[in-house]
Amino acid sequence: MSLLRVENLTKEFGGVRAVADLSFAIDRGRIHSIIGPNGAGKTTLFNLITGVYTPTAGRISLDGHDITALPTAARAARGIQRTFQNLQIFFNMTAIENVMVGRHLHLDTRFLPSLLSLPAIRRANRSAAERATELMRFVGLDSWLDADADAMPYGALKRLEIARALAAEPSLLLLDEPAAGLNPKETADIDALIQKIAASGTTVVLVEHDMKLVMGVSDHILVLDYGQRLAEGTAEEVRSNPEVVRAYLGQAAPGVG
Ligand SMILES: Nc1ncnc2c1ncn2[C@@H]1O[C@H](COP(=O)(O)OP(=O)(O)OP(=O)(O)O)[C@@H](O)[C@H]1O
Ligand SMILES: [Mg+2]
Structure with a gap:
């Protein structure tokens, strides 16, 4: 099918x-x-x-x-996840936080704001941050792990969007x-990344x-x-x-x- x-x-x-x-x-x-x-x-x-x-x-x-x-x-x-023809980056956040937003779409965090102090939620956030770091490395953003989104060049932001989409495990x-x-x-790097994403399933x-x-x-x-x-x-x-x-x-x- x-x-x-x-x-x-x-x-x-x-x-x-x-x-x-x-x-x-x-x-x-x-x-x-x-x-x-x-x-x-x-x-x-x-x-x-x-x-x-x-x-x-x-x-x-x-x-x-x-x-x-x-x-x-x-x-x-x-x-189903997507990236946008015109970048949709949260420029008031860090790069990692942008990826974590994608992860949170995957978790059920409807009540997150009121429960931020609960240990289970803190653990979930920590694991989301770890996964976000992994994904940034996966898309080749190793050197931007501590960056604010608004400090990143356009080419890196294109890959950050892909990392955010991947965070929801589409x-x-x-x-x-x-x-x-x-x-x-x-562009050659994006070519290789697309092949890596497809190879990962x-x-x-x-x-x-x-x-x-x-x-x-x-x-x-x-x-x-x-x-x-x-x-x-x-x-x-x-x-x-x-x-x-x-x-x-x-x-x-x-x-x-
Ligand atoms: N929200 C909208 N309101 C009115 N017309 C729209 C809207 N979105 C797209 N269109 C029209 O629909 C057609 C297809 O647009 P679309 O953006 O899907 O093309 P595209 O293939 O993505 O083009 P491009 O390669 O330039 O990005 C165009 O005629 C466009 O003007
Ligand atoms: Mg288009």
């Missing part, structure tokens, strides 16, 4: 069909990419999968369970342009404009155009598809760069 299944999904904003009758499946334990020109509906699709938006029509299921009507937090509890991780704005060395869905990264790292690629599926397959299949090349006219074609 596929991990994620999207069936006839549609999202309309006024007259714009950002996602239009889209169906696809994501298999477990692989690196899947979703590409397409600007405005193709990629971020909207992530917002639908995570529950930020309610679809106009269609169905989303995770592990065979219909999650279409579930709120964001319930989907996170079932194993089965499905959605990455929205993790390499945007990064230099070639930083988390299924990755990557939205990215950096075609060298996408073509190199993906087991499977879905190409969107105007919210619809334009093509699907391996890097080789997608790259040589004339429809795909045509959709990218005026932008960097998937074969280039």
Whole structure:
């Protein structure tokens, strides 16, 4: 059974069909990419999968369970996490605290504020801090363990977001342009990190404009155009598809760069 299944999904904003009758499946334990020109509906699709938006029509299921009507937090509890195209970092916190926020989504800490002094909660926080440290090392932020978030450079913040998403121990991780704005060395590091995450058992869905990264790292690629599926397959299949090349006219074609 596929991990994620999207069936006839549609999202309309006024007259714009950002996602239009889209169906696809994501298999477990692989690196899947979703590409397409600007405005193709990629971020909207992530917002639908995570529950930020309610679809106009269609169905989303995770592990065979219909999650279409579930709120964001319930989907996170079932194993869906994401990073954002525009960084969503808490700049008034330390780096470790940012990662711990992700961990707390995983723990049931609804009553945390009033119970902070209870030993059990203190232990839970200590273990969250230890796990956050481990995750920062995992994403390559060893030298920023004691940093305040607002002192970190952009490239490190992109990885901090990934660490925060991983802190909730997702089965499905959605990455929205993790390499945007990064230099070639930083992008190569993200490539290696994505492979490490997939190797650790988390299924990755990557939205990215950096075609060298996408073509190199993906087991499977879905190409969107105007919210619809334009093509699907391996890097080789997608790259040589004339429809795909045509959709990218005026932008960097998937074969280039
Ligand atoms: N909240 C919204 N309200 C109205 N229109 C929206 C909203 N979100 C997205 N859209 C529209 O939906 C379409 C798809 O946008 P989306 O951000 O999903 O594209 P994208 O594939 O992520 O593009 P990019 O590669 O530039 O990030 C665009 O036409 C966009 O203007
Ligand atoms: Mg986007």
